[in-house]
Amino acid sequence: MGAINSVRRLTIQCLGLLEALEPTTVEIENKATAIHVMQSLIRDKWPHLTLRPFGSSENDLDIGVFFDPPALVNSLSWNDRLQVLASIASILTLHDGMELHQFIFHARVPLVKLWDSRRKLAIDISIGSSHAVGNTLLLKRYGEMDPRVRPLVFAVKHWAKQRGLNDASNGTLSSYGADLFLLPPSCG
Secondary structure, eight states: OOHOOOOOOOOHHHHHHHHHHHHHHHHHHHHHHHHHHHHHHHHTOOEEEEEEESOOOSEEEEEEEEEESGGGGGGOHHHHHHHHHHHHHHHHTSSSSSSEEEESSSOOOEEEEEEETTEEEEEEEEEEOHHHHHHHHHHHHHHHHHHHHHHHHHHHHHHHTTTTTTGGGGTSSOOHHHHTTTSSSOOO
């Protein structure tokens, strides 16, 4: 009986944390607006690029840069990818309210960290990976199968973020890496 009560208490606490920290409707709209504005700004120079959000939506906005055709990304060298990111950052920071916070080029997945001062939004942009989108969908499916998954994943991400443990660009786990500790293996 004690274990059942502990699970119930944990579930209630995770749900409470999710409700307290989950983005509001305004924050969700701000993220959608930010993506739309950024897509419009880069469309002139890069008409074959699409910006897509991925990951959870706790406080920041993770965006993948996707190419059309998708196979084009495979032909890009490391330096080409860095140049694309630098060009996108340059275009976006010319826009009022968008500031370059950091360019992390030494990470396994290079990224640009921006700050949108109009919407008070931290934005991470990387060259998109079908894995990132697929991982997001996988977590969504797990959450649809078991309603406890999303609050628990959210709580673990929050816990790790508060302790500086979920910043893959600085050598710790990615958010998705931490999530995998919570999920059952999917291989047979």
